[in-house]
Each structure stands twice: as C-alpha cells, then as structure tokens.
Amino acid sequence: MSSHAVIMAGGVGSRFWPLSTPQFPKQFIDILGCGRSLIQLTADRIQGICPMDNLWVVTNEKYVDIVHEQLPQIPVAHILAEPAARNTAPCIAWACRMIKDEDPDANVIVTPSDAVVMNPQEFQRVIRESLEFTQNNPGIVTIGIRPNRPETGYGYVCMKGKQTDGIAPVLEFREKPDLETARQYVADGNYLWNAGIFVWNVNTVLDALDRYKPELSSQIDSMVRSGRVGEIFPTLEKISVDYAIMEPASRDSLVFTHPADFGWSDLGNWSSLHEKLEHDCEGNGSVGNVSFHECSNCVVHASGLKKVVLQGLDGYIVSEKDGQMLVCRRSEEQRIREFSAE
C-alpha cells in the first residue's frame, strides 16, 4: 500500500494577531512553546505513517519559502503554491491530481496544518485503520472527533447509528449548531466533530470530483497538463471540499467516519490555546519567560521577549511578536481581527 499525505497550509489565522500575521500565519508558529511550529508538528505525526517523500503541502505562494525552511525534507516539487486562495476543494483536487500522476493508486491523507493533536500515536493508529479501509473500499473516510463538550464552533458528522469503535457509515454532515442543538448532539452519541481530516484512495476522490464538480475536475486536469497554474487556478470556483464533495458523496452513501479520540483541537482561538497550555494555580497559561503577580486566567504568548512581568490582570490575553503587542480581555477576543486591521 502506497500512502501520500496532503497538508493544507493556506490559512491566515488573523484571530491570533499579533502572533499570527498575514506575512507569517499561525501554522508556521511555535504556538505551544514546544520548539516546533504547528505545521512541523503536523508533518511529525504523519511521518510515522508515510515517508516524507510522499508529503505534499498546498499553501499560498507567499508562504512557499517558509514551508521549505520549516520542512526541508519535503521535495520542493511537492510544495504546491496557490496564486490565490480558492478554499479547500480546488486545493485538495490539485494535490490529488498531482499525486495520481506520481502514484496512480495512492491512498491519501488530507489534513489541516494548524490543528493540535495531543496523542500522535492514537492519531497514527486511527489513520492506519482508515488507510486500510480505503485500500479495500471505494469509500471516503472523514475522521470524526468524539465531542467532550457541546461546541458550537465546529461542524458535526452524523453517523448512521451509534458506533463505539472502527469505521462507520455517515448519514449526513451538520453545520455549526446553536448551543441547544450541540447539547442534543453530545447527548445523542452519534454525532462527531468534523476535523477536516480525510482519508481516501486517489481514484475515489478524483471520481467523486468528476461526478459532483465536473467543471472543476476538467479545469484542474487541464491546469496540471498545461502547467498554467498562475492563469487557471485563480479562476477556479471558490468552494469548500465539504460542499463540493463530502455532502453530495454522503447522500450517495460513499462517506464513512472513523470515530477518534486523540486530543484534537483546531486551536481556532485564544481560549483553545489557553486550554492546551499548562496552567499555574491561578489558571494562567504562558509561552515565554513570564512572571505573574496577582494574575489569574490569563493566556500569554511572548516567546520573543526576554522577560515579561504582569501584575493585577484577571482573564487577559497578552501577546507580543516582532514588535507588535496586544493586551486584551479574553471576553473581547472576537475583536482582535478588528484591532489588527487598525
């Protein structure tokens, strides 16, 4: 069995400003203070499953140098440079079409570059089982994370009936729910978080694209044949893989899910980072040389500074990078994007 992996790394991560900027977004940052950026951690955990030669990264053309610097083992030809952001369907279709040329029967893992997995071994076990499944079945596997809270910030995957282990057929996808609905989902037990991690055979996904998005499929085909990426890619339909492939495929009973529990977080905001960091007795989590005095429930990322002293802050975000600094109540973090644009 030959496996390839596609890391999607085109995001901008403006909610983590000033840590994450359009010039150097979150997936390239050591946001956990562990010595590895999120994309490096993503490559690390995939390395146990497929060789680095079979890794692909799709990113905006302005991040190609950063990807190459952070992941020098990935073949340069496998770093696909998007001249424009067209959402996930064109990105994934392009990568899979390239993989087919290199390896016509490859099984493929697709993953975001900026999520956190606390248990990489369990991640690898789940992915291996999914790869074995797609080796023998023309199905698409989406990894479903068992919810531990009624999260309203994620989409959900609904299984056909409850499943305790192994791969199960998917009934349908559900958009981000309101709190009441999210509570029902958690209570029901057959709803899982959609992590945006997919496993499939390259022929399965290209067939599906051909069936559900024939125009996109033929555009991608002629783009790859002609090499005219700069001209064609920006004209492709801006559409997510969920709308383009997963939803219609689920209606045709082609989608399966592997329920999983490997400490996944999409690390979409400061609260989810706070949750992943170690805390002191007052609930302060930090990356950098930070000392707290009468502070509680703060989340601090200032690894570029030599020394940070904080006094008298309860529930604040403090963050510094490359000469830009933010101090902001955690309750106001949805305004960070607006602050960064000032």
Add this chain to the structure above:
Amino acid sequence: MSSHAVIMAGGVGSRFWPLSTPQFPKQFIDILGCGRSLIQLTADRIQGICPMDNLWVVTNEKYVDIVHEQLPQIPVAHILAEPAARNTAPCIAWACRMIKDEDPDANVIVTPSDAVVMNPQEFQRVIRESLEFTQNNPGIVTIGIRPNRPETGYGYVCMKGKQTDGIAPVLEFREKPDLETARQYVADGNYLWNAGIFVWNVNTVLDALDRYKPELSSQIDSMVRSGRVGEIFPTLEKISVDYAIMEPASRDSLVFTHPADFGWSDLGNWSSLHEKLEHDCEGNGSVGNVSFHECSNCVVHASGLKKVVLQGLDGYIVSEKDGQMLVCRRSEEQRIREFSAE
C-alpha cells in the same frame, strides 16, 4: 562673567524598569517621546546660558560612553567618570574643583540630569538672575519651585518671610514632610520645593566645603592634583550636598533661594510621567504607537515597539524596552523595583 554648568548623571532610576535599567538609566532615555533624552533636554536648556565648552557631566564610569554619544559637543575631559557612587557632595566638589583649575572665578550652575522643565525660557531667566547674584555676592543660591500641591515626595526650602519675586534669604531646609505638614507648607506660602538646582561662585562653594567638610575638601584637592581618581574617589564620604554644605551654610545665612515656576518635575515615578504626558479623553498618556480601547488612566511607554493595542485596562502602567515588558497596576508601582530584580 564666565559661567560653567555641572550636570549630575549618576542615577540608576530603577523605578522606571524596564524603561530604565542599570545599564541604561532613565536620564539617557527619551522618556517624554520628544526625540531627546532627559540629559539632552537638560543640556539643551543650559546651552542658552553657558557655552557647551563650559558644560561638565559627572556620571558613573559605565555611562561615560553613553554621555559622549548623546552629548558629543561636551569636551571629553569634562565628562568626569565616578568609579563608585558617593552621593552628591563628592560629585559636586570634584566638578567644582576641576572648574576652578580651568576658570578660577567661574560662576557655576549645578543640576540633576533627569528632571523635566516645561518652560526652558523661564528656567533660563531664573538661572541668569541667580548667576548675576552670585557674581556679586558670596551666597549660594538654591532654586526653589513654587509648590502647586502638598507633595510629600520632595524636600522643602523655607524662605525668611514671604517673597513674590527675585532672590530671598533661606531660613532653613526641611526634609520630606507628611501630608498634613505639606498642606501647611503650601498654605504658608514661604515654602518651596528643593529642586536640587544650585548656583554659586566656584570660590564660594569650595570655601564652604573647606569650612564644613575639611577632610572631604582636602581629599578632593589631592585627588585632583595627583589624578588618582580610581584610588581616592571610592574612599570619599558618602554624603549629599544638602547635608555637607547647604544645611550648615543656611545656618550661617549663606544660602538664598530664587523662587521659580518653570514647570519643573523630578519625574521620579510613573505618576509624574503620566502627569507630564498629553492625555486622551479617558486620561491615557502614552509614548509610542499605542491604541486604546476601553482603557482609562493608563500610562504607556513602548516607543521601541511598532504597534501596541490595549483593551480593557483601567489605571495600568504598560512599558516595554529591549525585550523586557511590564504590565502593572499604577497603585502597585512601588513594587516595580522588586519585579525588576526577579
């Protein structure tokens, strides 16, 4: 009339950490964000009174390079490098002894390097009047600032009777008072803040030193004759000019004061800096590219950063320099020294 000026620049300014550090203390910092450091502003306002060739700076030996860089017009031989801190009397005595060798009948202005004067023209007028006085009288003039509040952080000068303009004899000096006493001083009208700015003829002060501190006087004399500063200076008595000269001289009716009102502040803490900075409608004062959201009564100095966004802070100090950062309630500013030592 030949005038010289002595700028005392040996202070460490630990209350402004991380802005001010033992390696680069407050007098060398552009703390007001006006493009000039405090010692440069001090030299600027003296320049209108006496030529730069007649300026002297006494500082710790580790700051000599900084002084030379910030005030390149001052003759290198006029930067006196203290091998150890011995308070103001040895510092002033040394400078005046050096001045006498160069200019045996000089009138001398002595000033700290780290105070702020908002009205330099009025400063120059007051100093010129004082210089004329010492040209013709063997008295010592200390500049007395008219108090605008019952400040407990300053020493006071008590005039013999009320004086509205010009130079008046001093009855006595008073140490930092408690609030009740300070209120009385302000109500009385014949008490002034002791700004530590002195004007005298070089012979007057050397005679006074000889009379009140004969041992120090002869040690300074032999130090200057022999050039053995490194050996002798550290053995000198650690004593302020107030105790060594001003107080005994005032008992001998040799001390006068020029009441003045030129927007003086010793800039001894963050609150006095806050007072001197321009404020927005919510009372925030800042140096640097700072934007405030729902903040009030903050004082911010972060001119080394490209951009600072603050949200939801009431009454805080925020300060950054050379990779060290402080966020601290203004009410806790007396603990900054302790924070800096961590």
